[in-house]
Amino acid sequence: MSDRGRSSWAAQVVLATATVEKTKALLAYSKIVAPFDGIVAQRLVNRGDLVQAPTASRTTPLFKVQRIDTIRVFFDVPEAEAPRVRVGDPVFVKPFGLDGTQFTGTVTRFAFRLDPETRNMRTEIDLPNPGERLYPGTYAEVSLEMDRRPNVLTIPASAVGADANGTFVYTVRGDHIERLPIQIGLSDNGRVEVAGGLPEEAAVVMTAKSAPPAGTAVQFSTVRDKS
Numbered sequence: 617m618s619d620r621g622r623s624s625w626a627a628q629v630v631l632a633t634a635t636v637e638k639t640k641a642l643l644a645y646s647k648i649v650a651p652f653d654g655i656v657a658q659r660l661v662n663r664g665d666l667v668q669a670p671t672a673s674r675t676t677p678l679f680k681v682q683r684i685d686t687i688r689v690f691f692d693v694p695e696a697e698a699p700r701v702r703v704g705d706p707v708f709v710k711p712f713g714l715d716g717t718q719f720t721g722t723v724t725r726f727a728f729r730l731d732p733e734t735r736n737m738r739t740e741i742d743l744p745n746p747g748e749r750l751y752p753g754t755y756a757e758v759s760l761e762m763d764r765r766p767n768v769l770t771i772p773a774s775a776v777g778a779d780a781n782g783t784f785v786y787t788v789r790g791d792h793i794e795r796l797p798i799q800i801g802l803s804d805n806g807r808v809e810v811a812g813g814l815p816e817e818a819a820v821v822m823t824a825k826s827a828p829p830a831g832t833a834v835q836f837s838t839v840r841d842k843s
Contacts, residue, residue: 648678648679650681652681652683653683654681654682654683654684655681655682655683655684656679656680656681657680657681657682657752658679658680659678659679660676660677660678660679660680661678661679682752684745684748684750684751684752685744685745685746685748686742686743686744686745687742687743687745687750687752688724688740688741688742688743689707689709689721689740689741689743689756689758690738690739690740691738691739691741691758691760692731692734692736692737692738692739693726693736693737693739693760694735694736695730695735695736695737697760697762698730698736698737700762700763701723701726701737701739701760701762702723702762703722703723703724703725703726704722704723705722705723705760705761705762706720706721706722706760706761706764707720707721707722707723707741707758707759707760707761708720708758708759708761709721709741709743709756709757709758710756710757710758710759711750711754711755711756712754712755712756712757713754714749717749719743719750721741721742721743721744722741723739723740723741723760724740724741724742725739725740726738726739726740727739739760741758763802765801765802765809768801768809768810769809769810769814769816770807770808770809770810771785771807771808771810771814771820772806772807772808772822773803773806773807773808774806774822774823774824774825775808775820775821775822775823775824776798776800776808776824777824777825777827781797782797783797783798783799783800784796784797784798784824785798785814785820785821785824786820786821786824786827786828786830787814787818787819787820787821788819788821788834791833791834791835792830792831792832792833792834793821793827793828793829793830793831793832793834794830794831795830796813796814796818797813798810798811798812798813798814799811799812799813
């Protein structure tokens with residue numbers, strides 16, 4: 617074979633190789649790969665549609681893909697409670713439409729700022745969803761536990777009175793009513809934490825406003841609060 621024939625044959629091989637690579641590149645455009653595993657939640661293109669590269673005036677996506685093995689829950693904490701939020705605080709999420717089913721998670725992150733209009737702080741939970749029972753866009757009731765204090769003494773909020781001298785309760789000592797100054801801590805769900813001044817086994821009058829005056833002789837029966 618002459619040098620001219622070898623050169624022509626080599627050029628044809630190079631051209632064929634380039635054609636193959638070009639065809640492979642074009643075929644690759646027919647397969648769309650998401651950067652993560654998920655589910656196609658919305659399809660915005662149909663077979664036969666012309667698909668073009670996005671521009672400043674044309675940014676319509678082809679698909680919307682959602683990863684739902686973990687659901688991000690957004691909720692707002694009021695200003696009065698925001699300083700007490702901590703990453704890792706227990707959270708109970710009860711989605712609407714699941715017959716009261718409750719999911720347990722923890723605070724993952726929060727904004728460290730208040731919304732100037734609502735005076736709330738955006739807080740987020742990354743909630744595991746292995747059974748894929750939770751769907752994006754679902755509304756839910758969120759209960760957040762903050763400043764957990766196990767084994768503290770609490771009494772009904774109605775039992776606590778307050779005046780210029782501080783907070784107090786009425787107790788029964790012997791057969792007489794006695795007014796006892798106390799120090800209180802957190803208050804939540806109708807209960808008040810007693811921080812000091814009240815013995816654990818003291819008999820407390822349930823309602824301070826309607827309690828008899830201190831020194832009144834009484835005959836009482838004990839009510840055990842099961843809450």
